[in-house]
Every structure is written in C-alpha cells, then in structure tokens.
Amino acid sequence: MKVIVPCKSIRNPYTGLASPFSLNPFDEVALEEAVAWVERGLAKEVLVVSIGAEETELPIRHAIAKGATRAIRIDAGAPLEPLCIARALAAIVGKEGGDVLLMGKLSADEDNGQVGPMVAGLLGWPQITSVTATSVDVAGVTVTCRRQADGREQLVQSCLPAVITADIRLNKPRPTNLLRLTRALKGPLEVMSLESLGVRPSCRSPLVKTVARPPRKAPERLVDVDALFSRIGTHLSP
Amino acid sequence: MDFQWNGEQQALRESVESFAREKLNAEVIQRDREGTFYRDGWSQCAQVGIQGLCVPAEFGGAALDALTVVGVLERLGYACKDNGLVFSINAHMWTVCGPLVTFGTPEQRVRYLPGLCDGTLIGGNAMSEPNSGSDAYSMSTVAERRNGSYILNGCKTYVTNAPIADVLVVFAVTDKAKGANGISAFLVETKTPGVTVAAKLEKMGMRTSPMAQVYFDRCEIPAENRLGRDGLGAMIFGESMLWERACILASAVGSMERLLEMTIRYARERRQFGSPIGSFQYVAGRIVDMKMRLEASRHQLYHSAWLLSKGRNCFLEAAMTKLQVSEAWCRSCEDAIQVHGGSGYMVDYELERELRDAVGSRLYSGTSEMQRNIIASLLGL
Numbered sequence: 001m002k003v004i005v006p007c008k009s010i011r012n013p014y015t016g017l018a019s020p021f022s023l024n025p026f027d028e029v030a031l032e033e034a035v036a037w038v039e040r041g042l043a044k045e046v047l048v049v050s051i052g053a054e055e056t057e058l059p060i061r062h063a064i065a066k067g068a069t070r071a072i073r074i075d076a077g078a079p080l081e082p083l084c085i086a087r088a089l090a091a092i093v094g095k096e097g098g099d100v101l102l103m104g105k106l107s108a109d110e111d112n113g114q115v116g117p118m119v120a121g122l123l124g125w126p127q128i129t130s131v132t133a134t135s136v137d138v139a140g141v142t143v144t145c146r147r148q149a150d151g152r153e154q155l156v157q158s159c160l161p162a163v164i165t166a167d168i169r170l171n172k173p174r175p176t177n178l179l180r181l182t183r184a185l186k187g188p189l190e191v192m193s194l195e196s197l198g199v200r201p202s203c204r205s206p207l208v209k210t211v212a213r214p215p216r217k218a219p220e221r222l223v224d225v226d227a228l229f230s231r232i233g234t235h236l237s238p
Numbered sequence: 239m240d241f242q243w244n245g246e247q248q249a250l251r252e253s254v255e256s257f258a259r260e261k262l263n264a265e266v267i268q269r270d271r272e273g274t275f276y277r278d279g280w281s282q283c284a285q286v287g288i289q290g291l292c293v294p295a296e297f298g299g300a301a302l303d304a305l306t307v308v309g310v311l312e313r314l315g316y317a318c319k320d321n322g323l324v325f326s327i328n329a330h331m332w333t334v335c336g337p338l339v340t341f342g343t344p345e346q347r348v349r350y351l352p353g354l355c356d357g358t359l360i361g362g363n364a365m366s367e368p369n370s371g372s373d374a375y376s377m378s379t380v381a382e383r384r385n386g387s388y389i390l391n392g393c394k395t396y397v398t399n400a401p402i403a404d405v406l407v408v409f410a411v412t413d414k415a416k417g418a419n420g421i422s423a424f425l426v427e428t429k430t431p432g433v434t435v436a437a438k439l440e441k442m443g444m445r446t447s448p449m450a451q452v453y454f455d456r457c458e459i460p461a462e463n464r465l466g467r468d469g470l471g472a473m474i475f476g477e478s479m480l481w482e483r484a485c486i487l488a489s490a491v492g493s494m495e496r497l498l499e500m501t502i503r504y505a506r507e508r509r510q511f512g513s514p515i516g517s518f519q520y521v522a523g524r525i526v527d528m529k530m531r532l533e534a535s536r537h538q539l540y541h542s543a544w545l546l547s548k549g550r551n552c553f554l555e556a557a558m559t560k561l562q563v564s565e566a567w568c569r570s571c572e573d574a575i576q577v578h579g580g581s582g583y584m585v586d587y588e589l590e591r592e593l594r595d596a597v598g599s600r601l602y603s604g605t606s607e608m609q610r611n612i613i614a615s616l617l618g619l
Contacts, residue, residue: 019252058249175257178250178287178310179300185246 001043001136001160003034004098006089007063009056010109023059025173026104028066030166032173033134034102035067042136043100045069049092051085053077057189064187065180066173072190074197084194084202086118091197093123098161100143105130105165116165127163128156132170247306251313257286258317266320266446270591273438273445275402276323284357288314289327293335297351304481304546308488308539315489316496319588321595322446324489329398329447330354332482334361334407337423337474341466346425350405362399364408364426364452365475367392372608374409375418375472379454381410386461388412388424390432390454398602400450401438403428407478408454409471421471425463432457443594482603484542484556487563490599491539494532494567497574497592501525504578515577524573531566538562554616561609564599571596 007028009021023031037043048063048071050056060071074088093101101120106113120127133146144157145164194201222228243251262279269276283289291307293299302310311328318324335354338347353359370376379392390410397406406426413420428435436451466474502525505516515521542559545552571593575582582589600606 019249022256061249062253175261175282175286176253177285177300178253178291178302179295179298180287181250181253182246182300182302185249 001099002045002097003037003043003100003102004047004049004093005031005034006103007031007048007050007060008107009050009052009059010107019058021056021059023062024104024107026106026166026168028173029168029170030102030104031063031066032171033166037136047096049089051076051080051088060189061184062176064184065176072192074192074194076194080201081203081205082112082114083118084199085115086122088194088197088199089119090122091199100160101163103165105167116163120163125161125163126158128158129165130167131164132167243309247309251309254286254310255313255317258314262318262320267585269446275446275448276320279323281357283327289330289357290355292331293339293351293355297347298355305543308485308543311488312492315492320446322444325444326399326447328486329363330361332486333363333478336481337407337465337478340477341474359404360399360402362397362403362406364394364397364406366396368395372605375421377411379410381412381422381424388459388461390457390459393451393453395451396449397452398447398449400435400452401448407465409475412468416469418472419469422468423465423471423474424459425465426459430457442597444598479603480553480556483560484546484552486603487560487599488539490563490567491536494535494570497570498528498532501528501574501577521577524577528570528573531570535563535566554613557609557612560603561606565606567596567599
C-alpha cells in the first residue's frame with residue numbers, strides 16, 4: 001500500500017529560530033500514522049508532498065527523517081488557494097498512484113480545512129475526516145476510522161483508495177532523530193513545478209483585506225477581594 | 239575563523255531546541271522536589287539521538303563531531319529546564335559511551351552501544367570513593383585476577399545514575415605496586431551478583447539525576463568485560479575526563495542564555511520608583527556581567543570543542559572551559575536571583591533550583607581547585 005502524505009510548512013511560532021518554518025502539526029500527526037502503518041507492515045511506501053518555495057524545505061526534510069520514504073516539493077512562491085492545492089495533489093496521485101491520501105484536517109496557520117475534502121472530490125475517492133484512530137485490514141482493502149463528532153464517537157469504514165484527514169488526537173508524533181535528520185539534509189528532494197502537473201495558479205476567492213487583531217486591553221488591578229466579587233457578581237447574577 | 243554554524247548544524251540545534259521545549263519541561267518543579275528521574279524524558283531524548291551524539295552510526299549514534307555536539311547540547315540546555323536529566327545524559331555520554339567508543343573491543347561495542355544509544359540501557363561511571371575524591375588514583379577498590387575472571391571488592395560513591403543504571407564503568411586497582419598504571423577499567427552490569435546499589439543520595443541540586451554509592455562484594459566480572467588493556471584505567475579515565483571537562487557544561491551555556499533572557503525581560507517589565515528596574519545602573523550592571531560571562535563561556539566552550547574536533551591537544555582548554563563555565567553559571571544564577579529580588583527566591587520562578595543545580599558544576603569532573611591545579615601545571619607552575 002502506498003500512502004501519500006501532503007505536508008505543509010507553516011511559519012514557526014518561535015521567532016528566535018533561524019528557520020522560520022515547521023511542519024503543520026496536523027500533517028505531522030498524519031505522517032506519524034503513515035509511518036506507523038509501514039512499521040506494522042500495513043503500508044510499503046510513504047510519499048510526502050509539500051507545496052512551497054525553497055525556503056520551506058527544512059520541514060520536508062524533517063518529514064523524511066521521521067520516516068517518509070520519499071518527498072516531493074511542488075515549487076510555488078506565492079500562497080495558493082485550497083482548490084489549487086487540491087488540484088496539484090490530485091495530479092500527484094495521478095502521476096504517482098497511491099492507495100491513501102492521509103493528511104492533516106487543516107493547517108494550523110490558515111484553518112481552512114478545505115483541501116482534504118476537495119481533493120477527495122477531484123479524485124472521486126471516499127473520505128473520512130477528523131480521524132482520531134485508524135485500523136487498516138491486513139489485505140489493505142478497507143480502512144476503519146474512529147472520528148469524534150459533537151457529543152458522540154463514530155466508526156466509519158471505507159474501501160481504498162480513500163482520503164483520510166487527521167485530527168490532532170490521532171497520535172503523538174515521534175521527535176526527529178538527529179542521525180536521520182543529518183542524512184535527510186544531505187539526501188535527495190524531488191522538485192516539481194505546478195506547470196509540470198498541469199495546474200495553473202488560480203484565485204476564485206481573493207483575499208480582500210487582512211486586519212490585525214486589536215491589542216489586548218491592559219489588565220485592570222482591583223483594589224481588594226470585595227471589588228473582585230463585585231465584578232464577578234455582575235457576570236454571574238442570573 | 240568562522241564563527242557561524244552551517245545549515246546542517248543549525249538545523250540540528252533547532253530541532254533539539256524545539257523538541258526539548260515541547261517535551262521535557264512538564265512538572266520539573268515537582269520532579270526536583272521529589273527527586274524523581276524523568277525516565278520518559280530519557281527515552282524521548284534517546285529517540286532523538288542525544289545519548290548517542292558522539293557514537294558512530296553503525297551502533298545507532300548520530301556520529302557528530304565534538305563542535306556540533308556541544309552546539310546541540312547548548313540548545314538542549316537552553317530549552318530544557320530539567321538540568322538533572324541533562325546531567326544524567328552527559329554522565330552517560332562522556333563517561334560510558336565515549337570510553338566504549340575509544341577503548342571498547344568490537345564485541346563490547348556491539349553489546350552495549352546500541353542499547354546505550356536507544357535509551358534501553360543507562361550507563362554510569364564509578365570512580366570516586368569515600369576516601370579518594372580529587373586524589374582519584376589513591377582508590378582502594380581492587381580487582382583480583384582469578385582464572386578467566388576478575389573479583390571486584392570495594393565501594394564507590396557519588397555514582398551518577400547508579401540507581402537507574404544497567405552498566406557501570408568501574409575503576410579498580412589490579413596492580414597496587416604500579417600506582418596509577420596499576421588501575422584498570424571494567425564494564426560492570428548492575429545486575430551482576432555481588433553488586434549492591436545503596437539508597438539514593440539526597441543532593442542539594444541536580445535532584446532529578448539520581449546518585450548512589452555502589453558496593454562490590456566478591457563480584458565476579460568476566461575478563462572480557464575489562465575495558466582496554468590491563469593497567470589502562472588511568473588513561474581511560476583521563477580521556478573521559480578530558481571530553482567531560484570540555485563538553486559537559488555546554489548545556490550550562492544554554493542555561494545561562496535562558497537565565498539572561500529571563501532576567502532582561504524581568505528588568506524591563508518590573509517597575510519601581512516609577513521606572514523599569516533595568517534602568518537602575520546597579521541592576522543593569524549585573525545583567526551586563528551575565529552577558530559577559532555567557533559570551534566568554536560560550537567562546538571558551540566552542541574553542542575546546544573545536545580543538546577536539548580537529549584531534550588537537552586540549553588539556554589546558556578543557557580545564558579552562560570547565561572552570562570558566564561552572565564559575566560563570568553559579569555567579570549568573572546569583573545575579574539572576576538578585577535582579578528578581580524576592581521573586582527570585584521563590585520556587586515557582588525556577589531560579590533557586592537553577593542555582594542549586596549550578597553549584598554542583600564546581601565539584602563534579604574535578605573541582606574548580608583541581609582545574610586551577612591542572613591549568614597551573616600546564617603553564618609550567
């Protein structure tokens with residue numbers, strides 16, 4: 001079974017680091033699951049696909065160090081809209097084959113959560129979203145997933161090929177091993193262009209405006225406990 | 239001279255920093271209070287490959303050069319507040335993995351190094367005795383050759399990792415008449431009959447790194463567990479001390495940087511008499527001293543590690559690094575506490591623990607006085 005894991009490099013929240021990018025944590029969870037499938041003999045190959053400029057390569061190499069068999073970076077300088085990303089991933093599946101597209105349910109920086117369902121639609125594959133546990137049958141014919149919906153838990157089964165999007169609770173990703181990282185840093189990384197995949201950057205819903213969040217109000221110092229109760233009381237009174 | 243980390247070194251440093259920040263800092267105050275070793279943290283560090291940083295890849299190590307290793311350990315110390323865990327890892331690396339790589343037989347390396355790298359085995363070093371500390375070679379533990387074995391008798395103290403260790407590098411006298419040249423080293427598994435690990439010693443700092451006395455009573459060690467040839471113990475110990483002095487305080491340099499950043503932040507935010515306390519010259523002066531000590535320590539550390547990477551003699555520089563960084567770490571902890579005032583004295587601010595952890599660095603791997611002796615003798619005094 002071949003598993004394709006799309007991984008997004010997102011801006012690192014720790015500004016002190018020289019590398020400004022890290023793996024989207026939802027994709028990291030998806031990658032961990034795919035690598036665990038290989039270790040359990042359920043899958044043979046994990047192909048990581050990432051879309052971005054050259055400066056986003058370090059997290060992709062971390063993905064290789066964490067156990068991906070191969071990695072492809074689709075070169076793109078500017079951010080792409082979700083449909084365009086989905087088309088590129090569908091094109092990769094067309095080119096590479098694959099039995100499962102296992103990916104994060106959303107990216108921690110944009111929160112769109114659109115790419116998984118879109119690529120399933122483009123491929124005509126069934127999809128199971130927000131998955132918290134997986135079970136692949138030995139023959140690799142079906143996958144059964146647990147997903148948590150509002151106030152209940154569901155077990156959903158699908159034939160393969162399928163798109164599965166990972167919830168952050170799916171597993172705890174392993175840390176990057178330094179020896180594997182040194183090898184991954186020196187190893188090959190395939191680069192493709194969007195054009196070679198027959199995908200043209202599009203923008204159906206252009207970003208009109210970005211407004212910075214207003215700064216937080218300074219905390220107020222209350223003079224004593226009575227003042228605190230008085231303030232809480234105004235919120236708690238029926 | 240190139241003072242810049244290359245891309246690979248930078249990636250390794252940042253990878254370890256991110257890992258340590260996310261995985262190693264939960265409940266450090268509680269672990270310190272209870273003196274609990276963080277076994278899960280140990281295993282996670284092994285997954286990353288920290289224990290095997292210097293070990294060849296064929297045994298599961300990362301096979302990094304000394305300079306890259308101290309660069310990685312520096313970021314570990316910066317991001318991980320559990321100094322005891324880092325100290326246990328350092329003891330394991332420099333006094334067990336290192337000697338095994340350099341002096342171990344092929345069979346010994348295959349038997350122990352993979353487990354020491356992957357976290358399933360924990361190592362410790364047994365040198366000090368109740369009556370021989372700085373005067374290490376005056377030890378009384380003896381190993382008597384009998385048939386195809388050695389019979390070990392004696393007592394070792396201040397054995398870092400002893401309560402959790404699977405294998406110890408034990409130094410013992412095999413030929414008293416030869417003095418330092420009559421000392422040999424042995425790989426002793428702690429489950430061997432005749433080995434007794436006594437109750438854990440209560441320490442001032444590094445409380446999450448367990449330590450104990452170890453007794454050997456007619457403990458039979460197969461001859462193939464001798465590390466290096468007979469009488470090579472002093473050389474093995476000297477070599478491991480060289481690496482330890484040069485590298486063990488890399489994490490302390492990272493820790494000093496964390497303290498400095500924390501103290502600068504506090505001095506900017508904390509206001510007294512209508513001004514941030516950092517604007518008062520006595521306070522600012524302490525912080526400047528912290529910065530000076532940090533940079534002096536860092537350069538000394540990098541220089542020693544660079545010499546080791548080049549295979550050049552660094553006995554002098556290793557002793558200077560150990561002395562410089564340990565003294566600087568302690569003094570910077572005191573300054574950080576002083577700038578934080580009463581808050582710095584509180585457990586929740588985690589500065590008092592840092593000071594307690596730092597004090598030990600003036601003692602282990604040779605006291606500051608011993609480092610001065612070494613430096614003086616190498617200066618021809």
